[in-house]
Amino acid sequence: MCNDRTFPGVSHTVYTNMDERQLVKSCLKGKPAAQKELYDRFAEQMLGVCYRYTKSLADAEDVLQDGFVKVYRFLHTYQFEGPLGAWIRRIMVTTALNFLKKHSRYRTDLSFDNNDALHPVVENDAEVKMTARELAELIRQLPTGYQTIFNLHAVEGFTHVEIGSMLGISDGTSRSQYARARSLLISWVEKKSQIKNDHYAG
Amino acid sequence: MRDNEFEKGVQEKMEEFRLPPSAPVWVEVERSIRERKRRRILIFWFCLAGLLMAGLGGWWFWESNERPALSLTKEGNNSSVNSSTENNTKGTREEIALPAKGDKEQKINAADPTSSPSVGKDLSKNNRGETTTGRNAPLPVKISSLKQADKKTVDRDRTSKEQITAGSGKKTRKQTLPKNKVTTLLPDNDSQVATQKSTTDFPVASTSETLNNTEPPVPVTAKLDVALPAAINTAKHADTVQAVGNEKQQTKPSLRKSRKSKWQTGIVFAFGESRLTQGGLTLFSEKSFDALQSGVSNGSGNFYNQSFADSVPLRGPGIHAGLFVKRKVGKKTSFSTGINLAFYSGKQRVGEKVDSVRRISTPFNNDTREGFYRSGSSANYVNRYYYLQVPLLLHWQLNKGSKWPAIEWENGFVPSFLFGSRALVYDPAGRIFFRDNKVYNSFSLVYQTGFTATLASRTKHPLTAGVYYNYHLSRLQKVNPPDFNHQSSYGIQFRWLLKK
Numbered sequence: 001m002c003n004d005r006t007f008p009g010v011s012h013t014v015y016t017n018m019d020e021r022q023l024v025k026s027c028l029k030g031k032p033a034a035q036k037e038l039y040d041r042f043a044e045q046m047l048g049v050c051y052r053y054t055k056s057l058a059d060a061e062d063v064l065q066d067g068f069v070k071v072y073r074f075l076h077t078y079q080f081e082g083p084l085g086a087w088i089r090r091i092m093v094t095t096a097l098n099f100l101k102k103h104s105r106y107r108t109d110l111s112f113d114n115n116d117a118l119h120p121v122v123e124n125d126a127e128v129k130m131t132a133r134e135l136a137e138l139i140r141q142l143p144t145g146y147q148t149i150f151n152l153h154a155v156e157g158f159t160h161v162e163i164g165s166m167l168g169i170s171d172g173t174s175r176s177q178y179a180r181a182r183s184l185l186i187s188w189v190e191k192k193s194q195i196k197n198d199h200y201a202g
Numbered sequence: 203m204r205d206n207e208f209e210k211g212v213q214e215k216m217e218e219f220r221l222p223p224s225a226p227v228w229v230e231v232e233r234s235i236r237e238r239k240r241r242r243i244l245i246f247w248f249c250l251a252g253l254l255m256a257g258l259g260g261w262w263f264w265e266s267n268e269r270p271a272l273s274l275t276k277e278g279n280n281s282s283v284n285s286s287t288e289n290n291t292k293g294t295r296e297e298i299a300l301p302a303k304g305d306k307e308q309k310i311n312a313a314d315p316t317s318s319p320s321v322g323k324d325l326s327k328n329n330r331g332e333t334t335t336g337r338n339a340p341l342p343v344k345i346s347s348l349k350q351a352d353k354k355t356v357d358r359d360r361t362s363k364e365q366i367t368a369g370s371g372k373k374t375r376k377q378t379l380p381k382n383k384v385t386t387l388l389p390d391n392d393s394q395v396a397t398q399k400s401t402t403d404f405p406v407a408s409t410s411e412t413l414n415n416t417e418p419p420v421p422v423t424a425k426l427d428v429a430l431p432a433a434i435n436t437a438k439h440a441d442t443v444q445a446v447g448n449e450k451q452q453t454k455p456s457l458r459k460s461r462k463s464k465w466q467t468g469i470v471f472a473f474g475e476s477r478l479t480q481g482g483l484t485l486f487s488e489k490s491f492d493a494l495q496s497g498v499s500n501g502s503g504n505f506y507n508q509s510f511a512d513s514v515p516l517r518g519p520g521i522h523a524g525l526f527v528k529r530k531v532g533k534k535t536s537f538s539t540g541i542n543l544a545f546y547s548g549k550q551r552v553g554e555k556v557d558s559v560r561r562i563s564t565p566f567n568n569d570t571r572e573g574f575y576r577s578g579s580s581a582n583y584v585n586r587y588y589y590l591q592v593p594l595l596l597h598w599q600l601n602k603g604s605k606w607p608a609i610e611w612e613n614g615f616v617p618s619f620l621f622g623s624r625a626l627v628y629d630p631a632g633r634i635f636f637r638d639n640k641v642y643n644s645f646s647l648v649y650q651t652g653f654t655a656t657l658a659s660r661t662k663h664p665l666t667a668g669v670y671y672n673y674h675l676s677r678l679q680k681v682n683p684p685d686f687n688h689q690s691s692y693g694i695q696f697r698w699l700l701k702k
Contacts, residue, residue: 035235039228044220051221061227068227069234104557132219135212154209155216186208 020084027075039068042085046092048132052139052151053096055106067095093156097148097166106144129193138188146181153178233640244621248590251541255525262467262701466528467701468663472670474693476520476546478678478686518547518584520691522591534599536610542591544618546689550585550626552635553578575626575635583635585625587642587678587689589618593650607655616648616672628684646676652695666697 023041026034046067050060070091078087100106130138139147148167152158153174158166160174167174526540553576575583595614603609620642626635654668674689 030239032232035232036228039231043223043227047221047223048216048219052216052219057221060221061223064223065227065230065234068231072231072235073238130215132215135215136219154212157213182208 021080024075024078024080024084027072035072038071042088043068045085046088048136049089049092050096052136052155053093053100053148055140055144059099059103063092063096063099066099067092070095093152100144100148130189134192135189138185138192141188142181142184145177146184149174149177150181150185154182241621244590244619255541258527259467259525259700262465266701464529466699468526468528468697468699469524470526470540470542470695470697471521471523472693472695473519473521474670474691475517476689476691477517477548478515479673479688479690480685514551515585515686516549516551516582518549520544520546520693522589522691524591526593526697528597531596536597536599538593538595538597538612540593542589542593542616544589544591544691546587546589546691548585550583550635551579551581552576552583552626553580555581556634573636577628577633577635583626586623587620587625588622589646590621591616591618591648595650597654603656603659607657608659610654610656610666610668612650612652612654612670614650616650618646618648618674620644620646627679627682629682630684641679641681643676643678643680646674646678646689648672648674648676648689654695654697662702664699664702666699668695669693670695 023034023038027038043064047060047064050063050067051057054060054063067088071088074091078084139150142150149163152163152166153160160171160178163169163174164171522542522544524540524542526538528536528538530536555573555575557573575581593614593616595612595616597610597612600609600611621644623639623642625637625642627638627641628635650670650672652668652670654666656664656666658664669692671692672690677683677687678689679687
């Protein structure tokens, strides 16, 4: 599902395809230097992805570690059809979702109850005037269910149908959860921006 | 909704969001990659070893299946003349049937089974001592040295000891060969006489064969393949007779010398109990867990402290099974090796399981554990250890083994490779148990001893049964070694010999 999806958060300008091809081939030959090079190229970016899905840096690093082990394990299945970064990012997202399902501290929080049919509709589109780190911290403040769906839809670009099949929920649930998450996050962003403005004004 | 400014802003921000991971992440990733590679290599070698063992076993099995035919010919060497005579008779019949009738050539194989290499003797001589081939034309026959004295001996033997009954095309020949002589004769008018005389001891009692021949008596060429002992071949039989005719010289395949492998092969299976000990060859000296928990003195007046009592492991089942090969190295000693898969286990009393993250520092790693057990005695956790072992054992036979079953005392070392584990490590500081496979020694040297008795030794596949005890000289846990850190196992073992 969505194997050839390119993730919007991955920049591909630094490395050419030829470089990636050679790098992948070297990794497949088991060259440690190439494996390290691959890790160095994508580790920071992917830890950012993992960080958004988890509640602690240690968990994010655990996901990153498991994800990279999977990357090296299944690198032979990479067909060079899309950017390597997008392929790795896809693995990281899947690993993060598995991590959330596996660990009880996330599992209990990852409930998608559909009792509340009504969900707030936020019309205003708040401008995000904060650093990436600050925004990521706010996203992580969301309840795990909201956080996951917000990440999948707003950042990774999955549709609600896809998210529903990934998480085993209906697309309606995904929509409602996303709307709540979005509403909550906008209010937080506005609040934070207000505090910031007040701080600078004062 | 995707076109909303908010989502665009979030995406742009998240694109530039990066976090540098800590150094241990790459260390762990690299270790996982190497471990996987190492496991693949181990599996490859294990499969290769298995294939080699299977091939070796198959070869031995094939060899052992082939041996009865060879042993039959070997038995003829000593006393079983009938079997050898039968063999020869069959051989003769087959050889007689082979040539075309027009050739009038009979080839008689009087191979003596005792000889190691066969010596082909093609004698082409009629009863008057003339060399002939076929019906009329004499073939060029080379008789190097058929001594006159030998001929006389043949004549004398023939008149005195040979009874030939010839009638209506059926000829029965009965020979009584004197000791030290090999004499192969054909009926008077039909064939030639080939004589071999030997001065060495050559126990041949008698030979009888029946020839079915409906052809009229014509001079034929007798081709005798005489297999003699090597001593005779080298010294006395320079008189090689070669017949070169219109028929190609047929070479008889030499009798294969029976090759008995010195290695025995079989399977071993053992089961019993295993446990972790404090060191030394002590087995039963440890206090029970309950006694330790209740603070019972250890004998010297000191009480075990609580953290010590927490980590006391209990017994569990231990099993090992595999293939072995064994060979004699002395009159009553033998050596065996092979490959075993061993499973050792031990129960560990633990408290409740805590399913939360905890950072645990060891010299190897400093990372978080998602779940751990508190110390206590509310539950049992079974620690499991899986080894690949290559036992190197010496066996001493303690008795004759004729009247009573042979009893052997085995001693030796077993290099063992820990290829898997599912066990808890105890952290005395935090009084918690957690899983960490990296703290174990992957290689350990094991001392093994035991006694076995051979049951049903006369059967084709004897079974030996006995008791064993093995003790891991190497420590199990290399990081923060606990008090109970040496694996030991004892129980009953069976060895089933597949090939003697």
